[in-house]
Amino acid sequence: MSVGPNIAIIAGLVGDPARAGMLSALMAGRALTASELAQVAGVTVQTASSHLSKLSDGGLIVARKQGRHRYFTLSGDDVAQVLEGLMGLAERTLAKPVRTGPKDPGLRKARICYDHLAGEMGVGLFSACVERGFIKDGAEDLELTKKGRDFFTDYGLDMAALQNARRPVCRPCLDWSARRTHLAGGLGAAILTHFTDRKWAWRVPDTRVIEFSPKGLKEYRALCPA
Amino acid sequence: MSVGPNIAIIAGLVGDPARAGMLSALMAGRALTASELAQVAGVTVQTASSHLSKLSDGGLIVARKQGRHRYFTLSGDDVAQVLEGLMGLAERTLAKPVRTGPKDPGLRKARICYDHLAGEMGVGLFSACVERGFIKDGAEDLELTKKGRDFFTDYGLDMAALQNARRPVCRPCLDWSARRTHLAGGLGAAILTHFTDRKWAWRVPDTRVIEFSPKGLKEYRALCPA
DNA sequence: GACATGCTTCGATCGTACTCGAACTATTCA
DNA sequence: TGAATAGTTCGAGTACGATCGAAGCATGTC
Known part of the structure; x- marks a missing residue:
């Protein structure tokens, strides 16, 4: 061994x-x-x-x-993924000592995970992409469907660039707070960038918390009707 | 933070x-x-x-x-998952020092990961389940389909017990050697047990390697035609 | 009851590596 | 060129924890 x-x-x-x-x-x-x-x-x-x-x-x-x-x-995001996993363990096993501060709820709701959205809203985004048929779990982890490609092209993302990059377009990442999958990979990053570029969302300084403007929330809901 | x-x-x-x-x-x-x-x-x-x-x-x-x-x-299997992740990082980042021993190929082919099958054959099993429509990536991570439930009931697994257990039936686990998802959760465990109970497969003592009998290989292929 | 086995606790030893002050290199700016 | 800023290297101090021998509890066996 x-x-x-x-x-x-x-x-x-x-x-x-x-x-x-x-x-x-x-x-x-x-x-x-x-x-x-x-x-x-x-x-x-x-x-x-x-x-x-x-x-x-x-x-x-x-x-x-x-x-x-x-x-x-x-x-790489594999490092981020392991770190998320460790946070999950710390959360579960150390239990008490955490559970701190007012920032915690914000973290759970929406936070940045390396370069993509995590927390409840990240999980929601992933669910929506699957339900709307943009992403499908094929043999190779996650797969972007034609429908998904078309949709996000219309949405304004440079999908050709994403697909030519070495980095996988879609990648699952286990969320330590929600204990469910959220969307990582090039697409996950691009979507978050799309939001931050338009000032629909931004990072709270010195934290990983992401805050949404009213307009941003509306856009998020349009994307994730659930 | x-x-x-x-x-x-x-x-x-x-x-x-x-x-x-x-x-x-x-x-x-x-x-x-x-x-x-x-x-x-x-x-x-x-x-x-x-x-x-x-x-x-x-x-x-x-x-x-x-x-x-x-x-x-x-x-819990969340601990196993983080350990797999760490092995993946060690594999990628430490590169050279690993790459050892004759047991390595066996490990890559088929090994036990906590209580389910991992390695190429584990990844293959997962792919097959998705392709044959037994498992679907719904909103909540992985979801067992009706078709899957019927199939595995016929196959001889106690699906009612699995679904009543607290443990999730299907759960993705990232494979450190194949860098793809294999099937964890109650179902993953039950399938491996199904094989080992029938002596279709067994663990090589003192290693995590799983070996298959000719009969076991045939059964595996029947399950995973790909 | 006496003895063996499996495991834990205590105490002492020993290394490792985390830490920072001080000195040194590299880049920028005036 | 000289001064300021960013970062590294070196050396010494320190503390923490990994380790094992010895002794102490359990549990099971004769």
Whole structure:
């Protein structure tokens, strides 16, 4: 077997509070600089630098250099997915100590998960896409139907670009708060971008919470009649 | 936010090689005693005892006392799912160091994941169920169709019991080797049990590999014509 | 009752790695 | 060129936890 040690290495990387904080912050999908990450983790930049090297060596994050800044992001949505899973376990098993703050309900309702919508509204979006026949669970995980492609093209998304990208267009992501699937992948990201570009929705600063304008809510309901 | 510390606690539990080994062993779904787990982890029973307390306190495993033995199992398939996810990351990010041993191909082909079939054959089973219309991706994750219920009742499974159980009948589980979904949940477990009860398939001792008899292979093909 | 087995608790040892201050490199701006 | 900002490297201090020997409880067996 000996698969144990390998997962221990990865889990160990996530197992430090400072690094876990950084990864959580990166779940928001935005690229962050080393100093920003140091701040969210509550450590000095020297310490952060060391952690970031480790995360990078471990392949969980990737760095992009831009001028005198280094921007970090998660290395993929598979990382985000595991982090969501860990949050789900923490929620279930640690039970009591969580259950905090006023921000929690907002998080459950709508939040960003790497680069797509999660929480109740994310789950609702996924359900709607399936019910309206835009997405179908084929052999290969999720499949975009012709109907779905046509609909989202009309909707204003650049579907050709999505389908040419290396990233899967549709991908399921298990929601830690709702315990159900929400829509990840290129399409999930594109839909959220569509909303934020039009100021129908935005991120509450320093949180993963997503807020919708009245117009945005209406647009969401048009998309997800359920 | 402060969700960071919580996931760090859980990840930290998995982040120790001895504990990771124990959890991996428990992925096989069988209940194991404290001494057995000590052996697979390569530590003394005292050390193992300490680790098992921590895992238990953290809610990742549950203990059942039976005579002078204590049997441990994972506390649920959500734990198994996160472990699979971590294996996937280890596979992708650590790349080189893995890729070992002769057992690996067997593992990729067919292995047990907690209590259901995983690997290529597990993914194949899931595809077949979807293609044959037994399972449908409804709003609530996966849904057993009437057709599926009828089919598996004829097949000899106690579907009423499955549907009365608290555990979801169908549940997707992301496969670390095939990177696609395989079938978990009560139905996934029941199908595997159906095979092992009839000696159509069995576990290779001390591994997670599942081997099929010629008869078992034939039965599998009948179920998954693809 | 005496003994063996399975497991836990206690205590001491030992490493590992998290941490930060200080010094160093690289980029930008004036 | 010099000053400011972003980030890394180095070294030392520290603490936490993994480990095992020894002793202590249970449970089962003779």
